[in-house]
Amino acid sequence: MKELMYWNAISEAIAEEMARDEKVFVIGENVQESPFLATKGLVQQFGPERVMDAPLSELAIAGATVGAAMAGYRPVCDLTFADFIYCAADEVLMKAAQQYFIHNGEVGVPCVFLGVAGGGFGNGPEHSRIPAAMVMHNPGLKLAMPSNPYDAKGLMKAAIRDNNPVCFFFHKKCMPMKQAIPDEEYVIPLGQAEVKRSGTDVTVVATSYMVNLALEAAKQLEGKLSVEVIDPRTLVPLDMETIVASVKKTNRVVIIDEDTECCGVAAEIAQQINEQAFDYLDAPVSRLCAANSPIAGAAMEKYVIPQLPQVIKAIETAAGI
Amino acid sequence: MLTKLFIPKLGMTMEKATVAEWRYRQGDRVEKDAPVLVIDTEKVANEIEAPVAGKLVIVAAVGDEVPCGEVVGYIAETEEEYAQALKGGAGSASTAPAAAETGGGEPVPAAAPAASAAPCACAGERVKISPLARRMAAEQGIDPGSIAGSGPGGRIVRKDVEAATSRPVSAAVPAVAPVPVEGERQLRSQSPCKAAVPAFGKSAKAVLSLKGIRKVISEHMQHSHSVSAPVSVLSEVDMTQMIALRERLNEKLAPAGPGITYTDLFVMAAARALKRTPIMNSSLIGNEILLWDEVNIGFAVSTRMEDGNNALVVPVIHNADRLTLREISARRKDLMERARAGKLSVDETSGGTFTITNTGTLGPVWHVQTPVINQPEAAILGTASIVDRPAIVDGAIAIRPIMPVSITFDHRIMDGAPPGEFLGHLHEMLTDPQMMLV
Structure with a gap:
């Protein structure tokens, strides 16, 4: 057992999955520096080809994610603030969520849309939302919202392995949380309260x-x-x-x-x-x-x-x- | 032709009736206009007459509570229709109307609205009860209407049903504390018995089932005490002037019409006192106290039921404040006679805003009473026997005809001042009747 911070539990889950499956990669704004720490340290471990910094366009990043996923990769798309999902809405809600349906189940979009969500720091209207209802309302997307480090790690691993697009909203206020995490691997199946x-x-x-x-x-x-x-x-x-x-x-x-x-x-x-x-x-x-x-x-x-x-x-x- | 018998809506607030008695048996031949069925509505029993002649098909059993508008039986004119109705009607009432559609019979009885199989949209207050509590009450066989709700807005919640199930239910045996439920069921399930029934370690010589008007009174009384905060105020009135007034009036009026009773005078005085203390003429409904514009005074009438027991009916004199003493008297007499004959309409027993119960007729024995408020009214006035009592008159002890009066008021609606004020007005009018003119 070791104690991990909330963010570190997420980055450890991504790292484990990247090590496990070479199709897994990270793309996003400043993911190499990772201001919210969820992808911190990954570039040192896996290099800039699998931890890609992208231009400041959420729509483009999400579009690249959907394309890569359709081509057989398992991208983790970091939107930074969950609020920015609105910029990427067409790719997330129309494309990622519906391709599997549109193509009669022949083309899946296995990817993760990562976003830091919620209030607590007074960041104002455009950086404090937790757009959960919108995701729930759009069929085709899964949605994980971990409340502690243990769940964050287990759910992230399940999200990356899932064959559907999964929105993964982690909460700013949970960042300082620390919790004992087992040394052995574990996955928390999506859909278990x-x-x-x-x-x-x-x-x-x-x-x-x-x-x-x-x-x-x-x-x-x-x-x-x-x-x-x-x-x-x-x-x-x-x-x-x-x-x-x-x-x-x-x-x-x-x-x-x-x-x-x-x-x-x-x-x-x-x-x-x-x-x-x-x-x-x-x-x-x-x-x-x-x-x-x-x-x-x-x-x-x-x-x-x-x-x-x-x-x-x-x-x-x-x-x- | 197949003609349906259904529960007519006999009054504005009538929602349902209990099938009290079938005067004929299944398959009996009934003549047109013969009374086939007796139903108990909330306060009165009504006879339903056969609209046509034919063979009787009984759908609802005695004791069934049936919403108004629903079919309780049929009258079949031919054997085929009888057989068909038995087949359809015996299963469930809901399939019956389809069979009756072809009938096109006259509505039953003539006073009822046009024949319709659909239950009418009856007025009346819905019992607020949580889904869980409703299910629990149904499982326990408790009528939710008999449970007091402690939740928001008087909603009945789980703990209310639990409280209701843990206390003895039987009204017949109130003194027994921990009641073995099985024994109670046994006692209640017996119909009027011939031999002594052992129950609770004692033997009962008769078992009267709680039904009809007795059940209604029982529920109303319990409901009143469970929803209100009753406080009784007792006082007394020197009736010297009232007695003299009544004698004078009857000397003049009696030859021409019915005599004026004390109840008439009390109704008149109370109606005027209520106008001066409007909160006494109100109702607490939900979160609002409604001050009634009308002054509708109910008066309790004791009637004798078929089983020999007394039952209480409260006919209402509507707009009593606008009636003359003679009008009040005539109305009271008519209502009372019809109450005793069981011929009151539902409207004549509803809409009251205040009630008077006069126990003066019980005999010249000094007594006081603490009447139970007739919900959803705010208060009730009890008047008792006029008995000669010592009284202080002009600083000396004198013998005076004294009548105890009591007011039970709902402390949720008002504090002690309004009943005191009301009592003051009443006292003034009863001791000095000309004050009724002011």
Whole structure:
């Protein structure tokens, strides 16, 4: 066992997969320097041909990724900020997501779109989003959002090995997290939620960094409420089985997600709970998301993105107290 | 021709009825206009007459609760139709209307809306209950309407059902604390019994099933106490002037019409006092207190049921504040007679905004009562027997005809001041009747 930082868990996963499969390469803006560290050290290990710095055009980078993937490679495309997926939208949503369908299953696009997501540093409206709902809404893409180093490594390895395009959003606020990582190789299959904490009074389904806030809230509510925290880990595929089993146990659920509320991740999960566990609900499914607002920068950010006190309040409300 | 018998909508708030009695058996020949069926609505029993002659097909069993508009049986004019209806009707009521479409029979009875197999859109409040609680209540066989909700907006949630299932349900045996559920079921499942039934270590000489009007009263009373915060205020009134007034009025009016009763005078005084203290004439519905514009005063009437037990009916004198004493009296008399005959329409027992219960007829024994609020009203006035009692008059002890009065009010809606104010107005009018004119 060794302790790894969140970013280091990601770069280690990419390095292991690059070593394992020569078709795997990295392309992106400044991936050799890697300001967000997810590809740090890779160029020293694998050289500039497999760790390619690209011009500042997300559309071009994503286009090259899709082309290479169709030609048999397994590219990891670093978009830096997840927000920049909007620049690359045509390649990601129209091409990568749909080629397999358009070509009747004969041409796959196995690639990873890597982006650092979420708020916490007051970076403002164009650098703080976590565009999860948009990815979920577009059929053909998978979406992983790890909440800790262990999951980040296991999910990244699964993402690279997957034959579908996978968006991999890692959270800025998780960067300082450190966790013991096994020496032996492990892969976390996409589509397996994890019960991060078990409880009996209320289920919290939290995504990405919100998982950590939910766990902290659950700890503070100890003695007052028994809170179950579920991290879906991947939103596509979504492990509803684990969520529904928990709802059947606690009968109450709140979904906490950092993407903006309207037509969001929480809305989708809530509806699936309604469809699959309606008769087990003792209260309406509730949600806590970012406000329907551009993510404000600097000191105003905390009024848009859910903070710990609101998480605690939301859990208490969902539990009926 | 196959003619359907269905539950007619007899009042604005009527949603369903219980099949109380079939006067004929399956396959019996019934004549046109013969009473074939008795249904219990919330407060009154109604007879349903056969719209045509023919063979009776029974679909709904005695005790079934059926929404208005739904088919409970058919009258078949031919043997083929009888056989066909038995086949279709016995399975489920939902397949029956198709068979009845060809019938084109008259609606039943004449007062009911046009014949329609679809349940009518009945008015009335939906019970707020979580999906889980609804399922649990169904599994336990508990009527959600009898459970008090503790969730947001009065929603019934899991713990309310759990609380309801853990307490003894039987109203017949309230004193027994830990009830073995099995024993209770046994007792409840017995129909009127002949021999003594052993239950809870005692023997019951009769078992009266909780149904019809008794069930409704039982549910209403429990509902009232579970949703409101009742507080009773007790007082008394010197009735000297009221007695004199009533005697004078009856001397003049009695030869021409029915006599004025104390209840009439109380309705009149209360209606005027309610106008002056509007919060007493209100309802708490959801998160809003509605102050009613109309003053509709219900008065409790004790009726005797077929099984020999008394039941309570509360006919309503609508707009009592706008009626003269004579109008109130005539209306009260008519409603009371029809209440005792079981002939009240549902509308005549609904829409009340305040209730008076007069126990003065129980006999000249001094007593006070703490009546239960008739939900969703805000308060209820209880008047009791007028009995000679010692009273202080002009600094000396005198014998005066005294009537205890009590008001139970809902502390959720108001604090102690409005009932006190109301009582003050009432006291003023009853001790000095000319104040009713002011």
